[in-house]
Amino acid sequence: MKWVRRFLFALGLAVLSAIASAANLTIHQLECDDAVNPLGVDVLQPRLGWRLTAPEGVRGVRQTAYEIVIATTPERLSADNADLWATGKVASGKTVHIRYAGEPLQSSQQVWWKARVWDENDNASAWSDPATWTMGLLRAGDxxxxxxxxxxxxxxxxxxxxxxxxxxxxxxxxxxxxxxxxxxxxxxxxxxxxxxxxxxxxxxxxxxxxxxxxxxxxxxxxxxxxxxxxxxxxxxxxxxxxxxxxxxxxxxxxxxxxxxxxxxxxxxxxxxxxxxxxxxxxxxxxxxIYGGEDYDARLxxxxxxxxxxxxxxxxxxxxxxxxxxxxxxxxxxxEPVQRIEVREPVNLRELSDSVTLYDFGQNTSFIAHLTVSGPAGSVVKMTGGEIVNEDGTINRSTMGGAHRGSAWWSYTKATDEVETWFPQFYYLGSRYLYVERFAAAEGAALPVVERVTQDIVHSTAAPAGHFASSDETLNRIHELVRWAQRSNMVSLLTDCPHREKLGWLEQTHLNGPALRFEWDHDRLAAKIARDMADAQTEEGLIPNVAPEYVVFKGTYRRAAEWGAAFFAVPWQHYQFTGDDTLLRELYPQMRLYLAYLESKSVDGLLDEGLGDWYDYELGITKRANLTPGKITGSAFLYQNLSYMAQIARVLGHDDEAGRYFASAQSLRAAYLDAYFRPDSPEIIGTGTQTSKALPLAMGMLNLDQAAFVENSLVQQVEEMNYFQSGAAGIRYLLIALADAGRSDLIFKIATNPELPGYAYQLAQGATSLTESWPAFKGASQNHFFLGQIVEWMYRDLVGIWPSQPGFSETLLMPTPIEALTWAEASHDTVRGTITARWERHEGRLRYTVTIPPNTTAVLMLPAKDDTITEGGHPVQDAKGVEWHRRVGERVQLGLQSGSYVFESNL
Known part of the structure; x- marks a missing residue:
């Protein structure tokens, strides 16, 4: 009996151990083609995936295998009757982009599925909750x-x-x-x-x-x-x-x-x-879609x-x-466009007996929602505006100009009762509403606006990021950019939600990481990439706008800085998601566009660009045009060739990768021969911030050249004390300064309200990022193409970046500048949420980070010496931490998944 009791006791411990170990992984958020329970899936092999969570305090949790069961009914799924697909136990750590390989699926078919995983101890998780997807119509004949x-x-x-x-x-x-x-x-x-x-x-x-x-x-x-x-x-x-x-x-x-x-x-x-x-x-x-909507309820x-x-x-x-x-x-x-939130006016200004100016306090994309009483046939007209004249009328200089016509909503009442109207086919980017009321006939009573709200509309792409710091101005800058981002997210990325509503492409890649850190951008980015493919001409050109609803002339159609999105957007998509679908699908068309660009080159250089669009020079009241297209166009061609070499390598086209790399080096040599003059005042290009930042950030300079240009750039920016670079250059300027260890300089300029820039726009009353650094009144007041500061907040200040595709490994490289006492960020990756926060206090750095299960990280921790602790104990004793090496003023550590609290001396 004693032996039996011992056996049962040991068995019970084993069972409890297995249960506890199995609980190390919980599988949830099953997705099909990047969506939960989607309808209308119209590919024969949808991609499947899920998220994993682990108990708090557990480190190094990994998925070592998975099993997927897919059935035609929920009853069969519950009974494990996989009449469509049963993978069995598959030895793999893969959690995303698993291609369906079961029985052929039919149009309009609904299927149900579930999954489970095994952890590093080969213990199975519980089955996920069931999920479903529904097929679309797979063939034209259906x-x-x-x-x-x-x-x-x-x-x-x-x-x-x-x-x-x-x-x-x-x-x-x-x-x-x-x-x-x-x-x-x-x-x-x-x-x-x-x-x-x-x-x-x-x-x-x-x-x-x-x-x-x-x-x-x-x-x-x-x-x-x-x-x-x-x-x-x-x-x-x-x-x-x-x-x-x-x-x-x-x-x-x-x-x-x-x-x-x-x-x-x-x-x-x-x-x-x-x-x-x-x-x-x-x-x-x-x-x-541009002129507005007039609705006569009597009709x-x-x-x-x-x-x-x-x-x-x-x-x-x-x-x-x-x-x-x-x-x-x-x-x-x-993702579809929907009503996201409703804002009431923050101020009303009665301009006359029949005219009222409504101020909603926020420039954003919206549809006006009207409730009105009064006689049948009376009319309410609502004209939006980003800015207003002194007399309270709308100033359309930022929205296409009054000479090109105005845009408004108007509603004609059908009855004498209270009526409500929410327009269907026109939206606008604006802050103000100029509301006019008209009687049905002379001497008749005017209608009464009972309520009008700003119903904010944009893509339902989920928020994917959080950023905050100890500096309120920096936090307000983050929100300034974020409002511009969300205002321009519909079924494509518009550059402004009022006068343009077009998919200008430069912002899709130059702001790509900034957008991805803030939003679940995967489906929108994939659509944009395919819109570009649809827009490609027979000779290979990717036009500046996709979809190309209007054919512009000259470099307004063929600018290389804009077309570079065709390489950068799919590559960024691969970096952030690990999904190579776009690379494989669009690779032949990328080759065609690259051949087109090279055919337009002269002596290896390309003068097919718009230059550093909307750059700025102090005292100039319009675009400065300081860095011409021959400088930017050739630099972006070099970047395209570099991306193509990497893409070809990922796809297994090693010979082509070698050719693209060689072409990039040939262009690099021609570029430096033409533009690098270290003994001249300009040094490189036209001597602008962008002329120096592009070759620095794109890796076009050798070590000695880079050090020389970097020193010159830093000195120039310090002396100017404002960002001169425009849409094409600002991302690379921020990268170059951050890589030079001068995030403190970025912070100083960004938060300076005295000279044109981010804080200056706030001081001028802007509520969304404007098109120009000084917020010119003739330019849009809701543009995000200068918004790359958000990428810096995540990538450099808090220090989060995918060092391996899809954040299977994350590079953590915080920059605790002295102007801040703390900064924090989180990002919802395809493999789970990464959170990081640093705090400075009396010469010490406290760094807190959480890494999702089934992923790893490389931490470059600022540390003056090697007296580093984790959880209050020497870092060498910390579970899940591997000491790599010292790199200058940082220590490189390898981290398994889990949560950590490090402290070091600064």
Whole structure:
């Protein structure tokens, strides 16, 4: 009996040990194609992944294997009946971008899946909670019906179809799109909160669609499916008095829908767009993505998308050819635009009996939301503006200029009752609303604005970062940039949300890391990269704008600094996610563009650039144009060649990698021969901050040259005491100064309110980053292309950077400058959240960091000597810490996953 008791006791300890060890890894947040439970996945092999967590205080936790089970029903999944795919136990630490390799998937099919993992002790985690995804329409032939429109054009088109739903409906799945913008409704209610769908593309090459589960919105018996379609970006036109950035058209607005009704008895019914639908003009008398939206509520067919409405007089829709683009769903799209928050005005200024200026205190992208009372036929007109004149009227100098027309919302009341209006097809970047009220007739009462709010709209991409420091000005600068970032995130990155709304490409890569630290940028970056591929010309050019809705002339179309995004965005995507899909998919087109650029080179150098756009010289009241395109264009060509050498190496094209590396070195030699004059006052290029920063940050100089140019640059910036570099150069200036150990200088200039720059803009009252360093009133007040200071906050000040793709290994290199007592940041990577914080106190540095499970880090810890502690004990005794070496004033340590508290002498 004693032996039995000992055996049972030992067995119990073993079981408890296994349970405790297994708990070291918890698997959660299952994702398919970078989304949780997505609808409309339209690739045959979606990519799967998950996040891991470990108990607090546990270090060095690793995944050594995984198992995925995928089934056609939740019941089969629960019973471990993997009738689609069962991987079995796969020895791998991979947690992201695992390609589905099971049974072929079908259009509109829903699948369920779960996963579990094994830790470093070969103990299994619990199974994850079940997840699901739904396929889109995988082949063009799977779409039923036709594109439809109306026989007579109108500003907004209403489309209606009555549907009878039988008993036993199990699931209703709607695949739907409209060109250029649409909304879908069922029985009088919108089917989603999305705005401005389906996303902006080159509609002749790619037409996005949405997939919706509408089961809960349908009832047994009579139903109505409604579509409201406006021109959006597909048809931009000019009307007297209304602003338009350009004129261009993909043709008449149109829509396509495919509704599948699946019943419990196995029946499948489809309802598709065809001439059986009915049409009517919408209540909008004007709807332009640039010019605004006018809504006459008297023209609304009330209840038009409900079963009780009598639509017998509505004419039939007509079939029309599609715009030409391949229909693509979730896997090509990005997060939708939705209403993010609602702001009330912070100040009202009564300008007359009928005019009021509303100040919302924040320049951002929004749609005005109006509640109004008063007589039928009375009108409220709302004109947005970033700045105002002394008399309270809107100053449009920052928004396209009054000479090019204005833009506004207007609402005409239908009844004498209180009415509410939320516009559908126009949004604006602005801070102010100039609200005018007009009576229905002379002598009649004016309408009364009961409430107007600034409903902020932008992409629903999730926030992915946090930054804060002991300096309030630096924190305000962070928010200044962040407001500009979020204001320009829709289905692409606009450079401003009022006059442009175009996808200018320089900001997508120059601000790429800054954006990625702040936002879950993966899907948006992938869409932008594919938009560039769609925009590529036959000769290989990547134009400055993608989608290329308007063809600009000269270097406004072919600037190398802008086209460099075609190499940098996919490479940054690989750095931050570890996903090489874009590299593989776009590599042939990258080669074509690089060949185009090299064909335009003369003696190895490229003069195909816009230069250092919006650089600044003290006392100059416009763009300074100090660093011309021949300097910047050749530098970015060198960077492109360097990226291509690395991309080719990742893809296994070693011979091509060698050729690209050799070409980069040849260009480097030509560049230095042409522009490096160490005995001249300019030293290199035109002697500007950007002329020096580009070759420094891009690695074009040898060690002696770099030291010489670096010293000159630092001295120049100290003497000027402001950032001269513009959009093309500021990222590289910040990198060069930080790499020179002068983050203190970056902080000093950034927080100086006396000279043009970030703090200066705050002092001028800016609430989002402006287009120019001095916040010129003729330039946009909501631009993020100078916002690379945010990258510096994360990468250099707090010190977080992916040293291996997808943060499988993180470089931690904090810079505790004397002007701050502390700084902290966190970033949600594809493998979990990294947090870091440093604090200075009486000559000591305290550094706290958390590294996600299944990853490692290299810490470059500032330390005057080797008396370093972790958790209050000598660092040499710390679990999970490996001493590497001393590098100057830093100690290099290798860290396993977990949380640490280091202290060192400064």
């Amino acid at each position: 779409w039923g019906g036709q594109w439809i429109t109306a026989a007579e054009a109108s500003p907004v088109l209403l489309l209606r179809r009555e549907i009878t739903v039988g008993p036993g409906l199990e699931r209703a799945l709607l695949h739907v799109t409209g060109m250029g913008s649409y909304e879908a409704s069922i029985n009088g209610g919108k089917i989603s909160d999305d705005l401005l769908g389906p996303g902006w593309t080159d509609f002749a090459k790619t037409m996005l669609y949405d997939t919706r589960d509408v089961t809960a919105q349908l009832t047994e018996g009579a139903n109505v499916l409604g579509l409201t379609v406006a021109d959006g970006m597909a048809n931009v036109f000019r009307v007297e008095g209304r602003f338009a950035k350009f004129v261009g058209s993909f043709g008449e607005k149109r829509a396509r829908a495919h509704l599948e009704l699946r019943y419990a008895d196995g029946r499948i019914e489809t309802v598709v767009t065809d001439p059986a639908w009915q049409t009517h003009a919408g209540p909008q008398t004007f709807a332009g 609304l067919p009330v209840g038009w998308d409900t079963p009780s409405y009598d639509a017998t007089a509505w004419p039939a829709a007509v079939a029309i050819a599609g715009p030409g683009g391949e229909l693509r769903g979730h896997s090509r799209n990005t």
